[in-house]
Amino acid sequence: MKLGLDEYINLDSPFHRWEARYKLIGLITLIFAFSFVRDLRMLLTMVGVTVAIYVISRLPASFMLRRLRFPSFFLLALVLTLPFLSGQTVVLSIGPLDVYREGLLTVVLIAIRFISILTIALVLFATTPLLTTIKAMRALGLPGIMADMALLALRYIQEIGQDLKKMQMSMRLRGFRKRRLSLHGLRTLAWLGGSILVHSYERSEWVYKAMILRGYGHAPHPRAEFQACRRDVVTLGIVLLIAAGFITGDILFGHGTSALLQ
């Protein structure tokens, strides 16, 4: 199984060079500022800022389009239903179905916010190894239990994914076919899941012993691993200013669906 998130981790861009803790604070704040926006003019600015950040990150456009494929199904469901269900002002009639202006604008609002947030999140997590990001979260105050669980889970997801792949291939070679719902099929799939759980549980016992032998629990605080320079602080300041600009602009423009409909 290939997660593919670290495909372009070795590129050189201001976002790749930005220190992980500052990048987390800056881009997460920007993401939340984006989720605050409801005004159409601010939405257009949001598109501009998102495109600029993505271009500066030097990540390829094809990478973004590939990442959009899965989440877009939910968006597609909204695009296909909301314009017909939501609103009062009919702008178009297709047979017995009326398309409402308010529903259409709501879809525009959701789609732009969704794609913009997803793009910024991609810049955040595709320009730093996920392992470093989790360590940065720990340095910013994530409880140790959560950070350790996340790091260990991340370490083993790919291996357990490979185990599942092998087991599924063995089942197919022995003639198992998932064509219809039956008790026999359910039992077989439950036992497949059970085997994965048991194998992982047994592996965890060896992992714990290995961790204790290597001095688990006596590591220095991860804050020492990170060092910020003036450029990191300045970049954070700029991004925070942009985020504050979105919130202020949206409040000044009226912040609400009514603003969107003007």
Added chain:
Amino acid sequence: MHIPDGILPISVNAGGYAATAAVTWYSIRKIKQKENPREGIPKASLLTAAFFVVSWIHIPVPPTSVHLVLNGLLGALLGYYAFPAILIGLFFQAVMFGHGGLTTLGINAVIMGLPAILAYYIFRLRKLGSKESPKQDGAFDFLAGAVAVGVSVAIFVGILVTNLPADFISAAAERAAIYTMAIAHLPLLGIEGAITSLLVVFLRRVRPGILDGV
């Protein structure tokens, strides 16, 4: 059953994060009260990774297929580790595959995590009986799996329908959306209950220690 970014208002997302922070804090407090809290971390982590992978198994429901949720079984096996485990799993799903979202991480953790804790208590009800009864155990296992998914669906539909940024959805359309989504998820409840029950039978035969919790 994951709400993506861009759909919910920021107040709901903030509320989701506040609730998640409170439940996570309580769970970690309970974990730290154990004699050796570090001992459970590798088990909880590897089972988190395993549940993450097991959720990729698709069950055929012609003409389509559904993937397993298993938050009920996760709650039953991990106990107080279940909520942090679900939070981590959802974070990875959002980051790696774009399922769910970062702003909605808190609310999605509430949708999946609170029913997992509920399932943990349903699962423990099995021990109340004076003698062992496989049928009774099976019924509680089924309930733990089905109720967890059922409550998740109820919270998910409730949040989505009441918080869509459309001020003009008619009451009839809203009701129709709720009923359609609820009915569409009914087979999932049965499948989750059955799979949870079958999985527990398997674990009891192969590795009963795993059912004692982390």
